Amino acid sequence: MRDRQQISDMSAEVWSERLFQRFEGNPFPLTGQWELTCRCNLKCVMCYTDPFNRPEKIRQELSYEEIVRILDEIHQEGCLELIFTGGEPFARRDFLDIYTYAKRKGFLLNIFTNGTLITPKIADHLKTYPPSMIEISLHALTRESFDQLTMRRGAFGHCLEGIRLILERDLPLTLKTVGMTINRDEILKIKKFVAGLDEKVQYKFGSDIRPRLDGSEGVYQYQLPKEEIRAIEQADEEFRAERVRQDRCKQEWIDQGKQQCGGGNYKFHIDAYGQLQLCSNNRRQGYDLRQGSFREGFYQYLPEFPCPARRPAAGTQLVNIGSGDGQEEFQETA
Numbered sequence: 001m002r003d004r005q006q007i008s009d010m011s012a013e014v015w016s017e018r019l020f021q022r023f024e025g026n027p028f029p030l031t032g033q034w035e036l037t038c039r040c041n042l043k044c045v046m047c048y049t050d051p052f053n054r055p056e057k058i059r060q061e062l063s064y065e066e067i068v069r070i071l072d073e074i075h076q077e078g079c080l081e082l083i084f085t086g087g088e089p090f091a092r093r094d095f096l097d098i099y100t101y102a103k104r105k106g107f108l109l110n111i112f113t114n115g116t117l118i119t120p121k122i123a124d125h126l127k128t129y130p131p132s133m134i135e136i137s138l139h140a141l142t143r144e145s146f147d148q149l150t151m152r153r154g155a156f157g158h159c160l161e162g163i164r165l166i167l168e169r170d171l172p173l174t175l176k177t178v179g180m181t182i183n184r185d186e187i188l189k190i191k192k193f194v195a196g197l198d199e200k201v202q203y204k205f206g207s208d209i210r211p212r213l214d215g216s217e218g219v220y221q222y223q224l225p226k227e228e229i230r231a232i233e234q235a236d237e238e239f240r241a242e243r244v245r246q247d248r249c250k251q252e253w254i255d256q257g258k259q260q261c262g263g264g265n266y267k268f269h270i271d272a273y274g275q276l277q278l279c280s281n282n283r284r285q286g287y288d289l290r291q292g293s294f295r296e297g298f299y300q301y302l303p304e305f306p307c308p309a310r311r312p313a314a315g316t317q318l319v320n321i322g323s324g325d326g327q328e329e330f331q332e333t334a
Contacts, residue, residue, distance in 0.1 A: 029074065029298050030266040031081040033280055036098065037061055038213070038272050040088040042114055043151035044139075046180060046222045049087050051214035052272070061272040064094045066290065068101055070274070073294035075105045081132070085112035085280075087272070096125055103129045110135065115162030116155055123165040134166055135174045135204075141186045141193055149182060167198055176204035179232060180222040187232055191239075205232075205239065210281055261309040264302040278305050 038052035038061070052058075062070075074082070082102060089095050090113055103109055115136035126134070138159065140146035146156035166173050175194045179187050187205060194203045209223040224232075233239040263269070263278030270276055275286030276297040285305045287297035 027264065027299055027303055028266055029077050029079045029268055029294075031083070032074065032079055032268045032270065033083040033085060034270045035085055035087070035272050035280065036067070036089050036095065037092050038087040039091040040086060040114070041091055041117060041152065042088070042155055044114075045149055045151065045182070046178065046209050046219045048210045048212045048219070051212050051216065053087060062274050062290075064097060066274065067098055070270070070289050070294060071098075071102055071105060075107070077295055077298065079107070081108040081110070083110040083112060088114055088117060090117040090122065096122065099131075100125075100129055103131075108132045113137075113162075114150075114155075114159065115166075116152075116158035118162035118165050120165060123169050123171070126166075126171055127169040130171060133172045133174055135176055136163060136166070137178070138163075138175045138190060138194070139177050139180070140183050141190050145183060145186065149180075163197070167201070172200070173198075174202040174204060176206065178209070179205060179207040179224050179229060180209070181224060182222060184224060184228060184232070188236060191236065213283075261307045263307060264298075264305060268298060268302060276302060278302060278307050282307055282309075 035049070037058065038049040039058050040047070040050070040053050043050060043053075084095075084099065084102075086092075089111060092098070099109065099111075109131045110133045111131050112135045115138075136159070140149050140156070143156045146159070147153050163173070163175070175190075175197075177183070177187055177190050183190075191203055191205070194201055207224050207229045209219050211217045212219060233243050261278065261282075263282060267279065268276060269279045269282075270289065271280075271283065271286070274289040275283070276289050276294065277283050277286045282305075285301075287301045289297060
């Protein structure tokens with residue numbers, strides 16, 4: 001327990017870098033994302049888990065007892081960080097029990113949530129057992145667009161209330177936005193809004209839309225074209241700097257021939273039904289944790305699962321296509 005407490009006092013960036021250097025090349029379950037449920041009180045238009053937000057699928061999800069047993073096995077293998085996500089994790093009536101059990105085991109815990117179900121009681125509990133980070137999705141900045149995007153009236157007000165409760169308790173908070181065709185004009189406004197909340201609140205912007213779990217691809221109608229994403233990033237100094245940093249890092253990995261994917265190496269994903277997978281975006285194969293052990297699944301099966309992102313294509317390069325005004329911008333070429 002002493003080692004875990006010392007690690008908890010470090011920044012996530014420091015301990016992850018140290019441990020990654022130590023275990024690089026040797027599989028070790030450093031961090032995992034756990035999709036505890038596909039249940040959600042919202043119906044976001046781009047949500048990839050929403051097709052499984054149905055009673056018959058929810059009844060097939062892992063029970064509390066199964067989750068606790070798997071948590072014990074993950075802990076036994078030395079995992080340090082878990083991300084609890086959904087669906088909406090707070091939609092599980094036993095979520096706080098699951099969370100508290102994992103917290104007492106010593107895990108560094110992150111929560112991905114839409115924020116709308118956070119109550120004073122929940123916020124107080126999180127204050128007693130603080131997570132490493134709470135990430136709340138904020139995809140719009142007006143009541144009309146937020147309710148349209150989530151397909152739930154009043155969702156905007158509930159989200160803002162959840163954010164307020166977290167801020168009042170001085171808990172670590174990141175707000176994040178997925179850029180889409182229906183919120184393209186609000187992204188920079190959202191970023192400005194977040195900057196005005198509290199200097200400690202972090203902000204993330206992403207733009208990838210993924211197909212739904214049932215295989216349907218209608219969600220791609222909301223995907224922003226690359227040129228629009230580039231324009232948004234170039235319009236903001238911090239976005240530009242982050243893009244350059246990510247591209248430089250990726251090029252270094254390509255040049256050094258390192259794996260582009262941490263799944264099966266130091267990362268893993270568990271879905272709501274107990275399937276151990278490489279990541280939330282690669283569910284081609286899974287290992288059933290209801291039938292087998294986490295140790296067997298992670299070390300014997302996961303490294304063999306197919307992943308096109310593990311190695312870059314031969315000759316891949318990131319070419320600087322900056323405008324010539326001192327700003328760098330990179331594009332992947334082969």
